[in-house]
Amino acid sequence: MQESGRGLTRSLSVTDWLKEHIISGSLLPGERLQEVRLSETLGVSRTPVRAALQSLAAAGLVDYAPNRGYAVRDFPISELIDAYEIRSALEGLGARFAAERGLDAEQQAALEGALALGDDLLSRAANLGAEFFVEFREVNVVFHDTVLEASRNRMLGEMIRMSYEKPRVSNRNIVAVDVREIERRHEEHHRIYESIMAREPGRAESIMREHVASVKVAMVRSLRTKGAAAVQGGAA
Amino acid sequence: MQESGRGLTRSLSVTDWLKEHIISGSLLPGERLQEVRLSETLGVSRTPVRAALQSLAAAGLVDYAPNRGYAVRDFPISELIDAYEIRSALEGLGARFAAERGLDAEQQAALEGALALGDDLLSRAANLGAEFFVEFREVNVVFHDTVLEASRNRMLGEMIRMSYEKPRVSNRNIVAVDVREIERRHEEHHRIYESIMAREPGRAESIMREHVASVKVAMVRSLRTKGAAAVQGGAA
DNA sequence: TCAACAAACTTTGTATACATTTGAGCCGGT
DNA sequence: ACCGGCTCAAATGTATACAAAGTTTGTTGA
Secondary structure (H helix, E strand, O other), rough: OOOOOOOOOHHHHHHHHHHHHHHHOOOOOEEEEOHHHHHHHHHHOOOHHHHHHHHHHOOOOOOEEEOOEEEOOOOOOOHHHHHHHHHHHHHHHHHHHHHHHOOOOOHHHHHHHHHHHHHHHHOOOOOHHHHHHHHHHHHHHHHHHHHHHHOOOOHHEEEHHHHOOOOOOOOOOOOOOOOOHHHHHHHHHHHHHHHOOOOOOHHHHHHHHHHHHHHHHHHHHHHHEEEEEOOOOOOO | OOOOOOOOOOHHHHHHHHHHHHHHHHOOOOOOHHHHHHHHHHHOHHHHHHHHHHHHHOOOEEEOOOOOEEEEEEOOOOHHHHHHHEEEEEEEEHHHHHHOOOHHHHOOOHHHHHHHHHHHHOOOOOOHHHHHHHHHHHHHHHHHHHHHHHHHOOHHHHHHHHHHHOOOOOOOOOOEEEEEHHHHHHHHHHHHHHHHHHHOOHHHHHHHHHHHHHHHHHHHHHHHHHOOOOOOOOOO
């Protein structure tokens, strides 16, 4: 990772490195994060390592005890489920705000683009193989990020991002069960968009909330069946 | 603050000091937080100051730009309102979880104690002066903290605490309009407790959500009328 | 054998020196 | 007067040395 920090500081690079390895699971829950060990591994001094650990502790990704150091936080499955529940409430709120405040031209275009691309992908789903899932994931990310942006609420964004930053709880990660389920979820995207455009905050909120919550169910199911074998791509 | 760090590290003391001064408003929004200046003011080296700033940046209380340093984050009134909206959604969710999972004996006792004490205070409200508000604030804190604890959801707790940590958005701070309003809110506390005991998650959530949202309205009103003259004590 | 104490070792906390970046002010050219 | 680049001061980023706290280990006494 010596040169991975391109324009920014080593502290930020180390922070990213740790985040990635924690979220991806290559650093195991409970594992101690010793400063010297990490600094040797990453080829930097203790200072940026400490900076990163302090940030991550404040963000809730690692545990900290004074004079005893840091450890990868353990995320019991029950907490991942809770995180989804929270995300569902918060994204619902985001949709509400978006509907209350309306979309600017750019946001409207982004949403319509995502919807159209999703329609197109679904109509050709049979022909595309695994590529379908990868592309659809992008559609999904754009849709949710744009709604969030349209809520014009910085704090909400921070909190949702916080709930993303857990193993397996992200709109980038999870849960393609089958094409029909994705189809259904994309249909919900349409309904969310319509209710935002119609300026119906309550409806936008409840659809979005249910939309995200349904992914929670799918995640739980997939955790039950195959352990942690999360399929890449999907909708949420 | 030289000796204010009681058993803990200087970094934590500095963090607390900054938090307090930011939330209380004695450090103004936009104000730059220069490391040497702070370290001289607090009588420590730059190291713990940097640690504190990094934590607070991750927690969202200060802004950070690489190579340019830290500044007290500006919280426009609109964002305080948003924070209340979020808090209302999250505390509602907390009440839902509490109702789903039930109370242990200790939590039940704490809630019943808070309710009984609140009833008692209200019945004697006329006789007590300003003391009434101070005591009632404590009742309010206990009630909300206990419900949150009963939700058994660490992440939820973190997020709600995050929304507390803004100027003027706390269950410790705000908005006593008159005794009748407090009476009404305490009545809501009773109904929330009952719906949790009855294991009715949906009802607990919606009452709590509305309960907190009504405080938002009161806060907005008080901001409109007297600027920032928040009365100490109150219910939320 | 076991408990308790103490010393050595490990790890984190703090201070400080040095490196790098930023931004301001100055200066000369046009 | 304006623009561009240069120089230099000031602030942040990084490394390292030292201090303090915690943990382990080993010895001693019953």
